[in-house]
Amino acid sequence: MALLHQFKIEKGTVMYRSKFLQSDTYKANSVHDRIVVSEFGTLALPDPCKNIFERFMSKFELPGKFAAMTDNTNVNYVQYKGDYYLSTETNFMNKVDIETLEKKEKVDWSKFIAVNGATAHPHYDPDGTAYNMGNSFGSHGMTRNYIIFIEQPVKMNLWKIITSKIRGKAFSDGISWEPQYNTRFHVVDKHTGQLLPGMYYSKPFVTFHQINAFEDQGCVVIDLCCQDDGRNLEVYQLQNLRKAGKGLDQAYNSVARSFPRRFVLPLHVSLNAPEGENLSPLSYSSASAVKQADGKIWCSYENLHPKDLEEEGGVEFPQINYGQFSGKKYRFFYGCGFRHLVGDSLIKVDVVNKTLTVWREESFYPSEPIFVPVPGTNEEDGGVILSVVITPNQNERNFLLVLDAKNFEELGRAEVPVQMPYGFHGTFVTI
Template identity: 30%
Template sequence: MAACKENLYPNCDPTVWLRSCEEEVTEPLEGQITGEIPSWVRGSLLRNGPGSLQVGSERFDHLFDSSALLHRFAIHDGNATYQCRFLQSNTYKRNQAARRIVVTEFGTSAAPDPCHTIFDRVSALFDPGESMSDNAMISLYPFGDEMYAFTEGPVIHRVDPVTLDTLGRRNLTQSLALVNHTSHPHVMPNGDVYNVGMSLVKGRLQHVVVKFPFTEKGDMFERARIVGSMKPRWPLHPAYMHTFGITDNYFVIVEQPLSVSLVGVVRNQLSNKPLARSLQWYPQHETHIVLISRKTGKEVTRYRTDTLFYLHIINSYEQDGRLIVDICAYNDAKVIDAMYIKAIESMQSNADYAEWFRGRPKRVEIPLDAPRLTRIAPRLLAGLGCETPRIHYDLHNGKPYRFFYAISSDVDVENPGLIIKVDTATSEIRTWCDADCYPSEPVFVPRPGAKAEDDGVLLSAVVRGAGDPCAVALLVLEAATLRELARVMFRTPSPAPKCLHGWFLPERV
């Protein structure tokens, strides 16, 4: 990366997002521990995220295109080990075989294949699961005793939670006619899984809710079915969705004014252009919050709120005749532009860059007896940037809750590498940071038998800045206070990139 003439954000090191892992860690790597991991913390913290921007001499243009890299921190008897493996998607294998980018990604155009005719490209429109990239580098979620890597395309990959081997792939276009789905399904206490996607329903593209019923025997995917649907506000411009909410009675769909132009998708598919060119931001339109009944599967009502962009819903729930939706909100969708590689490289001389990432956690509190399309203004939950939010998920997902945990999205603050705890009842904020450390999403693990909502630990994968690119650590914090309990430091054989989302799998007794 070329040196910048200016240094507008001296405390933020963007190189943590620009690294490429050059050597997998297939055998568990021992680390150096400081502090003490509570003896009851036993299991695997699994992570997913961008692993390599390079394919041969070529480079991806957007962070979302980076080859998926899986990580495992295995915690046992007060210590931990580390592994990492590349997800063996079809896209990854094709790129590696050719030593160049041969599949067009979210923000990167592949070189045109002279063997593919216009007829091939037209045919590909009807099978997006096979024609689109299947580079699932966003998240990991369990379906019963199986673990799957997700992105927003219709293909998910089963991975071995111990070895990180890629065990297989499922194309949900073929089984459920899903064109896409969110990267963040909801896993219910009984093991059922729900997700929201786009599907053809009676010849029209609709937002649909899919249920994957838990079963100890058999296949959750074979039993999957659509349990809810709604028409997009704009039929040819459905809203872009990365997450959704679920409460006791409703599926909560936040229909934002960042849309996917269906005409643009077709045009870009035929011309081999990236999906990002199909996204359109409409600042003149408000955001809608749509409720789909969990009983009937039909849209019940919708409400209006400010024009905003979001990636993550913190939580949603019903209480005392009100619907509460907590969300990490931005004024516009510039944060997607901020994740282009050239934008990251030039951020230190871009005076607007900090504003592109100026998200804030906000609450929309809606009386459920309010008339349809009532406008509800959001209120601020905390005056600092929060992203990749997590809660005490097992007990409080879709239920009243008090605390959430996040990392900072502010690049122009004294400590950009914050872990943040927000008390939504009192507005109290706690933070953790350490010099030149950049943590990932903090995952809450409850103490066995705990009664308090925040009685447990937070687990986070931490990388260091440009001066130490081959260091990665498992950080263990006391969730109540954010006091550091332990850190296990690993030396990796090649650069360790910053990861995005993950899941904690407790050790089976």
């Protein structure tokens, strides 16, 4: 269930507040003291208020509109027209009071636009315009003029999803990794909505989070955290997370590592462009885009990291100085290193010089880093990094960590005398 956290920093003091999102799903589960609304990886238990026949017939309810769809929006905070919402990958959002964390209203995307859901990771223009998409695609990047959809060989088996209750399986059982297909990039003109004719392909990979994208010399440059195996969702199941010792090591070793990669997509490729030659004019990147005989453009990536990152277990949850450098050429991003199934370090990556700076404390697990710029500065890394750090050690306290974004030196921490779970995404808001 979605548990909201808030650290309020004011006049040298920090106040912590947490609250379960009062979603319809949370209320139903609380009343019955069990999971009665299915989640992505959790199959609902039969409603104890139903008789035997009703329980049997409930197995034949279809998901979505024909059954209760979860409104447990537990992935990300998003902002639309100055209001804050909690989102996930379904058709629901929950509007919240950003100060009190109280739920204000539930919003159903499908009543406004023809989608069955939307991603939990919108992009924003400097004027406040938000861009999102129906979640037939899992992720996208954005530059000043283009949106990049990434079609990955992760498929949804509708038959498995529809029959999930009958088979006693969660929705996640209907997701499959099919590496016999390549990954494709679709580039759309943001102003006209028209798909560009270029057919950009690469070897199969999976990406959950994009780092940044920008335009340069007639190309779109897109940087992603990539994995070469799309079966990681199978590993992050509760029975694996509860393992210890060799069992936990075995689960971790089966996870594909996530590494930052750059792809270059030439936008205006003529019919007479030579085959077999690199069409990228960017001298600073080893990423290539080669036209093939069938007209497709085969894209090979550039690694944006040194070998040191392999020792850190790769990187995920990338963040940049979004307000000043989203959609622009940039140098730094921040993320979590994964020497364990959950992130155990904070990492600053210099994508120009390909160097790392790492913060770590043994047996502590930091959340996604949030970059907060120093007011008035033009320096890309002029700011601080905020991260919520937790530990299973009962003798230690969880805390909000503040790092200098330039050198990763600790500026301070605010300890919290309560236990809290590991989280995914957060946001910084000035009130």
